[in-house]
Amino acid sequence: MSAPVPLRRATVDLAAYRANLESLIARLDPVEILAIVKADAYSHGADVLVPEAVAAGIRWFGTVELAPALRLRRLGLGDEASFFAWQLSPSDDLDAAVDLRVDLGVSTLEQLDAVAEAARSRGGVALVHLTIDTGLHREGCLPSDWPAFVARAVALRDEGVVRLRGIFSHVSETSEADDQAAARVFEKAVADAEALGAIVEKRHMSSSSAALEHPERRFDMVRMGSNGLGIPVTEGVTAADRGLRPVLTLSASVAKVKRVPAGTGVSYDYTFRAPAETTLALVPLGYADGVSRRAQGTVHVVVNGARRPIVGRVAMDQFLVDMGDDPVAVGDEVVLFGPGDQGELTIGEWADATGTIPEEVACRVGARVPRVYRGARS
Amino acid sequence: MTHDVTVTVDTAALRHNVEVLRRIVAPSAVMAVVKANAYGHGAVESARAFVEAGVDWLGVADLDEAITLRRAGVEAPVLAWLHAAGENFVEAAALDITPAVSSVDQLEAAVRAGVRAVHLAIDTGLSRNGAVEAEWPELFGRAAAHAATVPVEGLMTHVANASAEEDGLQMARFARASALLDELGVRPPLRHVAASAASLDYVGARASMVRFGLAAYGLSPWPDRSVADLGLRPAMTVTAPVTTVKRIPAGEGVSYGYLFRPERDTSIAIVPVGYADGIDRAASERASVTIGQRTYRVRGRIAMNALVIDVGDDPVEIGDEVVLFGDPALGRRSAADWAEAQGGITYEVVACLAAGLDRRYLP
Numbered sequence: 077m078s079a080p081v082p083l084r085r086a087t088v089d090l091a092a093y094r095a096n097l098e099s100l101i102a103r104l105d106p107v108e109i110l111a112i113v114k115a116d117a118y119s120h121g122a123d124v125l126v127p128e129a130v131a132a133g134i135r136w137f138g139t140v141e142l143a144p145a146l147r148l149r150r151l152g153l154g155d156e157a158s159f160f161a162w163q164l165s166p167s168d169d170l171d172a173a174v175d176l177r178v179d180l181g182v183s184t185l186e187q188l189d190a191v192a193e194a195a196r197s198r199g200g201v202a203l204v205h206l207t208i209d210t211g212l213h214r215e216g217c218l219p220s221d222w223p224a225f226v227a228r229a230v231a232l233r234d235e236g237v238v239r240l241r242g243i244f245s246h247v248s249e250t251s252e253a254d255d256q257a258a259a260r261v262f263e264k265a266v267a268d269a270e271a272l273g274a275i276v277e278k279r280h281m282s283s284s285s286a287a288l289e290h291p292e293r294r295f296d297m298v299r300m301g302s303n304g305l306g307i308p309v310t311e312g313v314t315a316a317d318r319g320l321r322p323v324l325t326l327s328a329s330v331a332k333v334k335r336v337p338a339g340t341g342v343s344y345d346y347t348f349r350a351p352a353e354t355t356l357a358l359v360p361l362g363y364a365d366g367v368s369r370r371a372q373g374t375v376h377v378v379v380n381g382a383r384r385p386i387v388g389r390v391a392m393d394q395f396l397v398d399m400g401d402d403p404v405a406v407g408d409e410v411v412l413f414g415p416g417d418q419g420e421l422t423i424g425e426w427a428d429a430t431g432t433i434p435e436e437v438a439c440r441v442g443a444r445v446p447r448v449y450r451g452a453r454s
Numbered sequence: 455m456t457h458d459v460t461v462t463v464d465t466a467a468l469r470h471n472v473e474v475l476r477r478i479v480a481p482s483a484v485m486a487v488v489k490a491n492a493y494g495h496g497a498v499e500s501a502r503a504f505v506e507a508g509v510d511w512l513g514v515a516d517l518d519e520a521i522t523l524r525r526a527g528v529e530a531p532v533l534a535w536l537h538a539a540g541e542n543f544v545e546a547a548a549l550d551i552t553p554a555v556s557s558v559d560q561l562e563a564a565v566r567a568g569v570r571a572v573h574l575a576i577d578t579g580l581s582r583n584g585a586v587e588a589e590w591p592e593l594f595g596r597a598a599a600h601a602a603t604v605p606v607e608g609l610m611t612h613v614a615n616a617s618a619e620e621d622g623l624q625m626a627r628f629a630r631a632s633a634l635l636d637e638l639g640v641r642p643p644l645r646h647v648a649a650s651a652a653s654l655d656y657v658g659a660r661a662s663m664v665r666f667g668l669a670a671y672g673l674s675p676w677p678d679r680s681v682a683d684l685g686l687r688p689a690m691t692v693t694a695p696v697t698t699v700k701r702i703p704a705g706e707g708v709s710y711g712y713l714f715r716p717e718r719d720t721s722i723a724i725v726p727v728g729y730a731d732g733i734d735r736a737a738s739e740r741a742s743v744t745i746g747q748r749t750y751r752v753r754g755r756i757a758m759n760a761l762v763i764d765v766g767d768d769p770v771e772i773g774d775e776v777v778l779f780g781d782p783a784l785g786r787r788s789a790a791d792w793a794e795a796q797g798g799i800t801y802e803v804v805a806c807l808a809a810g811l812d813r814r815y816l817p
Contacts, residue, residue: 080537080539080540080541080542081539081540083516083537083538114730114758114759115730115758116730116810118758119730140759141726141759163697163726163760164697165458165697165726166695166697166773167695209700212707212708212709213700213702213706213708213722213762214709214724214757214760214762215724218701248707250707329538330539331536331537331538331583332556332557332582332583334577334581336581336586340581341579341581341614341616342580342581343580343582343614344580344614344615344616345615345616346614346616346617346620356581358582360516362490363802363806364489364490364494364802364805366806369798388581391582392489392490392801392802392805393489393490393516393536394582394583396581396582406539406559407539407540432735435729435758436729436735439730439758440729440732440806442806442808442809443491443808443809444490444491444516444518444519
């Protein structure tokens with residue numbers, strides 16, 4: 077017997093990833109792009125994506141937390157690039173951040189003092205981005221505390237233990253008015269910092285869609301996460317509209333086929349009963365693999381070129397597709413979402429149908445689903 | 455992955471739970487189901503705890519999960535029931551993994567590979583993995599023909615929990631399958647129907663073995679029963695430290711979408727756990743957490759790696775431990791509370807927790 081067909085897979089199209097980044101770089105030139113690879117590059121696999129992004133011309137990466145930045149540095153991936161972490165925790169190894177030249181987003185006097193102390197003890201220089209809270213109220217120094225915060229940063233720079241690399245902020249993307257207000261807070265924070273002697277290399281506040289749609293808010297650098305993955309997060313905008321191609325395809329192979337009579341109850345609680353005799357195909361992906369229970373009755377999947385509904389409850393490891401009278405065999409491919417070439421939903425459409433955002437859909441593709449990489453640099 | 459998020463699993467609770475469940479269903483044998491990374495608890499460590507507590511079998515969905523257990527040195531009998539097209543069962547045979555087969559193709563491949571025994575998986579009404587009634591004569595006939603070399607050790611099905619009446623129909627179909635096998639001289643010693651949900655109310659469904667998943671982890675699949683009623687203890691506690699505390703004036707928006715605008719001045723705390731860790735974004739603005747004995751609401755949209763809680767005027771500090779959920783007997787929110795908040799089920803709250811999270815095991 078031949079080798080088994082894998083039960084499930086998440087195919088990552090690296091050629092599409094590089095092409096997306098190259099297209100974004102060309103479009104945003106001369107503004108620098110920082111590629112967000114947090115959450116293991118939205119579960120696509122940061123170890124694989126980072127070298128691909130470097131090949132496409134990316135020189136800045138963001139990881140949110142420090143630990144993954146340290147890990148990528150220690151693996152020697154993207155050595156020529158800068159890594160930026162901004163959600164620091166009291167247990168973080170700041171000494172290693174200094175040694176491994178990881179850029180740190182700093183929000184409080186305590187954090188400033190801690191990174192400065194790490195730099196002193198390691199005989200190095202901490203690479204610092206001062207974080208201003210422009211309204212999102214997560215990380216960031218509140219504007220009222222900003223002058224004292226900047227003054228301390230300048231003193232530490234003058235001492236030679238801190239290098240002022242950037243001023244940065246996150247915006248809420250709630251409304252254009254809110255984001256404009258945030259931009260004004262940011263501009264004032266930059267001006268106030270400069271007046272206090274803090275001249276930085278990179279001013280950055282915009283991410284993804286806002287960065288594309290609002291050139292006036294790009295400053296020196298923009299952070300790109302989902303767009304690089306071919307996921308435009310703006311409502312009503314498709315990847316194709318932006319000249320981008322979705323990178324991730326989630327698929328599985330039919331594990332069981334059965335013909336059932338009219339009236340047959342399907343899966344837990346019999347929330348679906350076959351209205352007529354039909355063929356059911358069992359797909360070995362469940363909510364533990366990232367297929368939301370909200371996919372029942374809201375999405376279609378593609379089997380042998382045709383769009384088919386998920387019927388009955390999505391279970392932990394499996395769901396059922398109603399094939400009607402169409403032929404289907406054990407081993408046939410079922411595509412849940414992908415670039416859309418076979419009529420499958422894109423990840424954005426899948427997210428809309430299941431009441432969430434595409435980033436969540438990507439991140440929650442589980443560990444049982446092997447990542448298969450295509451289109452690596454030759 | 456968020457290194458500050460900790461999933462603590464009390465292995466004493468895992469052992470205790472299966473001991474309690476074994477007493478309830480005695481004299482039926484007990485299988486502990488450790489699929490989906492042991493419902494998020496960590497497959498290998500959970501399997502070890504269950505085996506130590508004397509479960510008769512371990513159950514997983516697919517062979518890869520079974521192989522993971524074997525490679526970690528888990529030696530108990532392991533049953534796997536969800537197979538890839540064209541699966542050859544060679545590795546299953548080499549590692550003494552027992553497949554539950556639901557088609558003639560699977561049976562023949564398993565026999566060729568030389569597995570020690572098989573279970574037959576039949577569909578009695580759930581319309582999922584098992585062989586439908588029309589397939590029984592051929593499948594059972596082939597199984598009988600091979601029984602001298604590869605015994606049929608078990609007959610299994612899974613119930614839909616649709617209603618007492620529907621579950622009764624499933625039991626009747628299961629009895630028909632048993633009778634058909636009996637006519638062929640095949641008498642599998644292990645007949646298993648019930649999982650946690652059906653194990654209590656349908657005594658007949660206990661058959662000779664019960665498969666326990668959710669209940670073994672101390673979580674209730676029953677709408678009308680808490681685990682405490684049965685003397686079970688939730689094994690899992692999910693925690694993360696406060697990384698930021700800040701004062702917010704009344705009327706300011708918080709986190710993406712500014713879903714939350716406090717009506718009066720308040721303090722918020724940032725907790726570095728989000729949907730990339732497996733926390734469902736649908737729980738935004740609805741779920742609660744605890745710090746010590748105080749309960750706080752999740753505010754704004756849950757982000758990829760962070761959520762925000764409103765701590766009012768309480769003296770919460772950076773580094774304070776936030777408990778997302780754990781044992782409600784200790785004043786914590788439960789996994790069921792989170793399930794309700796996200797409009798889902800307890801199973802998905804635990805099973806969707808990211809595999810990469812730091813898991814710590816209490817002895």
